[in-house]
Amino acid sequence: MTILYILLTVTVYLGARVISMRCPSPFTTPVFTATAVVIAILLALNVSYEAYTPAKDIMTFLLGPATVALAVPLYHNRQVLFERLVPAVVGLVIGTMSTIASAVWLSAAFGLSETIQATAAVKAVTTPVAIEAAIIIGGDPALAAAFVMVAGIFGAVFGPFLLNIFRIKDPFSRGLGIGTVSHGIGTSQAVLEGPLQGAVSSAAMGFASIITSFVLPWFFPLL
Amino acid sequence: MKKSILFFIQIACLTALYQLSVWTVSTLNIPIPASVFGMIILLLLLLTGIIPDRFIGSGAAFLNKHLAFFFIPIAVGLMAYGDLIRSDGLALFLMIAGSSIIGLLITAGLSTILSSKRRSKQ
Numbered sequence: 001m002t003i004l005y006i007l008l009t010v011t012v013y014l015g016a017r018v019i020s021m022r023c024p025s026p027f028t029t030p031v032f033t034a035t036a037v038v039i040a041i042l043l044a045l046n047v048s049y050e051a052y053t054p055a056k057d058i059m060t061f062l063l064g065p066a067t068v069a070l071a072v073p074l075y076h077n078r079q080v081l082f083e084r085l086v087p088a089v090v091g092l093v094i095g096t097m098s099t100i101a102s103a104v105w106l107s108a109a110f111g112l113s114e115t116i117q118a119t120a121a122v123k124a125v126t127t128p129v130a131i132e133a134a135i136i137i138g139g140d141p142a143l144a145a146a147f148v149m150v151a152g153i154f155g156a157v158f159g160p161f162l163l164n165i166f167r168i169k170d171p172f173s174r175g176l177g178i179g180t181v182s183h184g185i186g187t188s189q190a191v192l193e194g195p196l197q198g199a200v201s202s203a204a205m206g207f208a209s210i211i212t213s214f215v216l217p218w219f220f221p222l223l
Numbered sequence: 224m225k226k227s228i229l230f231f232i233q234i235a236c237l238t239a240l241y242q243l244s245v246w247t248v249s250t251l252n253i254p255i256p257a258s259v260f261g262m263i264i265l266l267l268l269l270l271t272g273i274i275p276d277r278f279i280g281s282g283a284a285f286l287n288k289h290l291a292f293f294f295i296p297i298a299v300g301l302m303a304y305g306d307l308i309r310s311d312g313l314a315l316f317l318m319i320a321g322s323s324i325i326g327l328l329i330t331a332g333l334s335t336i337l338s339s340k341r342r343s344k345q
Contacts, residue, residue, distance in 0.1 A: 013291075031298065035295050039301065042302060052296070059293065059296045062234070062286065065234065065241045066286035066290050068237055072283040073287065074262070074266050076276075087337030091332075091334035094329060095326045095331075099326025110317070110318060120322070123322070124323070146300065149301055162327060170335050173331040173335040173338070177326075177330040178327065181330065182327075184294065185294050188294065191288070202262065206262055206263070209256060210259070213254055213255075
């Protein structure tokens with residue numbers, strides 16, 4: 001069955017890619033459409049996520065190496081990165097703190113539990129950091145992984161669209177914003193928008209995860 | 224043929240580098256995810272010229288292009304949260320969407336404004 005689940009996921013992904021190239025729109029972003037279709041098929045066939053997990057483990061084997069490989073676009077764009085380091089770091093640090101604060105305040109405003117508020121604080125960063133950070137501030141690590149997925153897909157789907165609405169055209173700033181709030185999933189979309197966007201987004205993703213793990217333990221209790 | 228062998232060797236090298244990062248990060252208790260640590264190490268190797276860019280270029284480009292694929296099986300895990308989505312789904316979505324929009328616009332906006340100020344100074 002595992003082979004079938006892998007074939008299913010690969011086929012759905014390739015189909016989603018073709019659709020996103022033929023009809024480019026936020027709603028055809030492959031990570032969003034493919035995830036939704038795979039979930040729908042598994043639910044229709046009454047397959048649990050536990051049954052799908054061995055297939056997941058095989059398919060995600062290359063996620064680590066693929067993230068490491070983001071160093072290549074980073075290297076190609078090293079000059080711009082060094083030139084604009086100061087404005088980038090200022091934007092990233094303030095942006096990271098505002099996404100943490102607003103996530104906690106919005107959860108509180110919606111009357112969500114304290115565990116959810118703590119979990120919400122970590123949603124913008126890459127999964128391993130989010131899980132670790134969630135444990136430290138009293139959040140739920142499994143839920144943290146789920147929030148991270150939703151934040152990532154949201155950023156990949158609506159990030160470029162929102163930046164267009166607010167007329168932020170500068171490719172450097174676009175990549176920076178997407179990587180800061182939607183980590184690897186946003187970066188996977190930024191890479192497709194352009195090499196500079198991809199490079200800055202990867203750097204922002206890495207840096208935001210480091211900033212978050214250092215800042216969160218003292219910043220969260222202040223909120 | 225030669226090209227595809229080279230391609231697999233490149234992917235294998237990236238995998239080895241990642242596994243080495245996993246080991247280093249856990250052994251030395253470095254508070255950074257292994258993939259980000261590996262990314263920094265590979266950047267340093269490229270900057271110092273120890274690994275020439277062409278040596279891993281095509282394998283890395285392939286993985287970068289299909290990065291989204293690797294997140295799909297993980298995101299499928301959201302199906303395990305059906306109950307929570309039914310009870311608090313809308314509030315959770317609005318919270319994640321709202322805070323993502325705020326963070327996105329502040330980060331990208333600040334970087335645009337600060338960069339153009341700097342440029343006009345120079």
